[in-house]
Amino acid sequence: MDYNKLAELLYPDIQKTPEDVEAEFPPRQLPEGAKVTRFAPSPTGFVHFGGLFPTTVAERLAHQSGGVLYLRIEDTDAKREVPGAAEALIRTLSVYGVSFDEGAILGEDGKICDKGAYGPYKQSMRGPIYQVFAKQLVREGKAYPCFTSEEELEELQQVNKKEEIKNTDWQAEAEKRRAEMLKRREFTMEEVEAHLAAKDPFVLRILADGDGEKKIRFTDLVKGNMEFPENDEDFVLLKSDGIPTYHFAHAIDDHLMGTTHVIRGEEWLPSLAKHLQLFRYLSFKAPKYMHIAQIMRLDEAGNKKKLSKRDMGANMDDYTRMGYCPEAVCEYVMTLLNSNYEEWRMQNPDKSYRDFPFNIKKMSVSGCLFDFNKLNDVSKNVISRMDAATVTQRVTEWAREFDPAFGALLDADPSFAERIFAIGRGGKKPRKDLATWADAKPYMGFFYDELLAYEGGYPEQYDRSDIRATLSAFLESYDPSDDMNVWFEKIKAIGQALGYTPDMKAYKADPSAFRGSVADISMFIRFAVTGKMNAPDLYTVMQILGKEKVTRRIESTRAGL
RNA sequence: GGCCCGUUGGUCAAGCGGCUAAGACGCUAGCCUCUCACGCUGGAAACAUGGGUUCGAUUCCCGUACGGGUCACCA
Numbered sequence: 001m002d003y004n005k006l007a008e009l010l011y012p013d014i015q016k017t018p019e020d021v022e023a024e025f026p027p028r029q030l031p032e033g034a035k036v037t038r039f040a041p042s043p044t045g046f047v048h049f050g051g052l053f054p055t056t057v058a059e060r061l062a063h064q065s066g067g068v069l070y071l072r073i074e075d076t077d078a079k080r081e082v083p084g085a086a087e088a089l090i091r092t093l094s095v096y097g098v099s100f101d102e103g104a105i106l107g108e109d110g111k112i113c114d115k116g117a118y119g120p121y122k123q124s125m126r127g128p129i130y131q132v133f134a135k136q137l138v139r140e141g142k143a144y145p146c147f148t149s150e151e152e153l154e155e156l157q158q159v160n161k162k163e164e165i166k167n168t169d170w171q172a173e174a175e176k177r178r179a180e181m182l183k184r185r186e187f188t189m190e191e192v193e194a195h196l197a198a199k200d201p202f203v204l205r206i207l208a209d210g211d212g213e214k215k216i217r218f219t220d221l222v223k224g225n226m227e228f229p230e231n232d233e234d235f236v237l238l239k240s241d242g243i244p245t246y247h248f249a250h251a252i253d254d255h256l257m258g259t260t261h262v263i264r265g266e267e268w269l270p271s272l273a274k275h276l277q278l279f280r281y282l283s284f285k286a287p288k289y290m291h292i293a294q295i296m297r298l299d300e301a302g303n304k305k306k307l308s309k310r311d312m313g314a315n316m317d318d319y320t321r322m323g324y325c326p327e328a329v330c331e332y333v334m335t336l337l338n339s340n341y342e343e344w345r346m347q348n349p350d351k352s353y354r355d356f357p358f359n360i361k362k363m364s365v366s367g368c369l370f371d372f373n374k375l376n377d378v379s380k381n382v383i384s385r386m387d388a389a390t391v392t393q394r395v396t397e398w399a400r401e402f403d404p405a406f407g408a409l410l411d412a413d414p415s416f417a418e419r420i421f422a423i424g425r426g427g428k429k430p431r432k433d434l435a436t437w438a439d440a441k442p443y444m445g446f447f448y449d450e451l452l453a454y455e456g457g458y459p460e461q462y463d464r465s466d467i468r469a470t471l472s473a474f475l476e477s478y479d480p481s482d483d484m485n486v487w488f489e490k491i492k493a494i495g496q497a498l499g500y501t502p503d504m505k506a507y508k509a510d511p512s513a514f515r516g517s518v519a520d521i522s523m524f525i526r527f528a529v530t531g532k533m534n535a536p537d538l539y540t541v542m543q544i545l546g547k548e549k550v551t552r553r554i555e556s557t558r559a560g561l
Numbered sequence: 562g563g564c565c566c567g568u569u570g571g572u573c574a575a576g577c578g579g580c581u582a583a584g585a586c587g588c589u590a591g592c593c594u595c596u597c598a599c600g601c602u603g604g605a606a607a608c609a610u611g612g613g614u615u616c617g618a619u620u621c622c623c624g625u626a627c628g629g630g631u632c633a634c635c636a
Contacts, residue, residue, distance in 0.1 A: 040636090042635080044635085044636080074636065076635090076636080077634095077635055077636070079635085080635065080636080146634095150633095150634060153633085153634080154633090170562040170563075171562070173562095174562085174563075174632095201634090203634050212564095223566070223567095226565070227565085228564065228565055229563095229564065229565090233632090235633090236633080236634050238634085239634040240634060241634080243634090245633090245634070245635085245636085246635075247636095249636095250636095265630095266565095266566075266629090266630065267630055267631070268630095268631095268636090269566070269630070270564070270565060270566095270631040270632070271631080271632090272565090291566090293566090293567085293629090294629080294630075296628095296629080303628070303629090304628065304629065306630080335573075335585085336573070339573085339574055339575070340575085342573090342574095342584080342585060343575095343585090346585095364574080365566080365567070366566080366567045366568075366628095366629085367567085367628095367629065368572080368573060368574090369571095369572060369573080370572095371572050371573070371586070371587085373572075373586055374572070374573065374585080374586050374587085375586095376586090377585085378586090384599090424598070424599075427599090428600095429600055430598095430599070431597090431598050431599055432598065432599065433597085433598060443598095491595075492595090502595095504594075518595060519594090519595050519596070520595090521595080522595035522596065523596065526595080526597095532596090532597085533596065533597085534596050534597035534598085535597065536596095536597070536598070537595085537596090537597090537598095538595070539595095
């Protein structure tokens with residue numbers, strides 16, 4: 001077989017040689033140890049929570065080492081492409097602190113444009129580049145055209161899908177398929193010419209030289225040493241539309257674009273033998289690989305399953321909607337990514353996660369379960385460290401979009417809202433009431449007359465006349481200019497007069513000796529003022545509400561008893 | 562089914578031949594306290610399993626079980 005002739009037949013328009021292309025993509029000039037990583041999504045949907053993991057690793061590794069993080073759009077499957085998905089992907093990522101030095105970025109007009117010397121960064125724009133290398137592989141007898149239609153192939157593939165096929169059948173079927181596929185390697189120049197003349201579509205397949213019985217060794221930076229069979233499958237390089245498959249595009253692009261570390265989900269592990277084979281065929285130096293464990297969720301049966309698109313928490317937009325702040329999500333991702341992150345955080349409560357020395361060796365090998373409890377805890381800590389002005393602003397921004405009525409209340413008087421959010425904030429041990437912005441309303445809604453709701457009323461066991469007496473006595477003595485001590489002494493006195501002891505210790509020692517305690521008296525007042533059994537420090541609440549509101553609320557509560 | 566990968570409390574995890582097997586979340590008891598939140602002090606809770614190797618295995622090797630991934634002209 002004259003492979004040169006075959007190559008010309010297949011790709012007559014391709015004039016460039018691999019050397020020409022290489023010259024257009026010179027090696028990067030980077031300091032020693034700088035890592036070049038990338039995020040390479042296919043624009044088929046939203047950013048997946050699971051996808052944020054490899055991306056965060058890529059970002060940290062590149063920027064921590066003085067290297068480059070770039071974005072390449074893998075739009076090689078027109079059928080699945082979703083318009084606008086790429087733009088949305090980039091926007092979401094930027095919210096989560098991932099910014100790209102190079103690649104497909106968002107221009108001023110909100111449209112994707114290229115930045116950097118290794119473009120185009122959309123694979124659909126790189127057709128001729130792939131074909132140059134494809135042609136070369138044909139010339140070298142390492143790839144060949146296959147004119148078998150998709151429909152014909154489909155039947156053979158069914159072998160892999162049928163679960164009910166028994167053991168032996170499986171193997172027999174697989175053997176049969178393999179033998180059948182091997183037949184595609186046998187063809188004559190005349191047949192090719194005839195197909196081409198008839199304009200029959202074809203795919204370009206690699207001529208695999210692997211032996212399925214032999215193993216290759218490989219070291220993954222996360223998973224360590226492993227072994228798997230050599231690739232003996234003639235997988236597709238170029239689809240019938242001339243666009244490459246992931247495998248081929250990966251080898252060409254990551255080589256040309258100078259990627260030093262390929263960071264991707266572990267679902268790619270099984271095709272690694274193919275990729276390594278390709279790098280060898282093309283005489284490219286293979287990059288280092290890091291395969292990141294998947295994030296799991298529990299299914300109905302209690303088994304772990306890969307977090308999939310439809311699961312709550314898969315779409316990053318879910319977090320925005322639920323009111324999680326991106327910093328908290330990043331923080332949570334970091335705790336899962338590096339086992340010593342939390343320890344570092346405790347020692348460095350005020351630093352950015354970017355100051356954390358990210359360590360590949362501290363990465364987990366196996367997939368973890370998504371845990372909302374943990375996220376909430378992390379989030380409460382993050383928010384508790386923010387100042388009142390920031391919290392006010394961010395709750396307001398969130399509410400404007402997802403709870404407009406509440407947003408309007410906050411907007412009506414920002415300084416009032418800020419005084420509320422300032423409660424218990426700023427000290428060494430701040431309150432941790434908020435895990436999400438959505439928690440704000442139930443937490444502090446009672447400050448607003450519009451949201452004040454008396455939940456359930458006073459518990460049955462309390463004497464209504466005691467409550468009435470307490471409220472009346474409080475109204476009489478209430479003076480907003482009192483300091484906290486004076487204010488509380490007055491409350492104690494009110495209680496004492498009614499047989500409710502101010503001495504909590506004595507009360508706990510023998511509750512039956514008293515009608516109640518000052519805790520009950522406080523509750524009577526608290527409920528009247530806030531409509532809740534629990535609230536932040538009552539004195540402060542009253543200071544913020546002001547005498548007029550406090551008085552009105554107590555009066556109306558008393559009237560309703 | 563083949564091929565890969567994995568298996569320490571409910572979850573995330575330290576551990577790297579000898580430890581009373583860390584810590585965090587969650588749960589829980591109590592303290593603090595006008596309630597809540599915060600904080601503090603405790604508690605319950607784990608090395609999947611069977612064989613080796615070894616003076617000694619959670620740690621090393623093999624098998625088993627279980628879990629996950631993957632087997633496309635999708636990425």
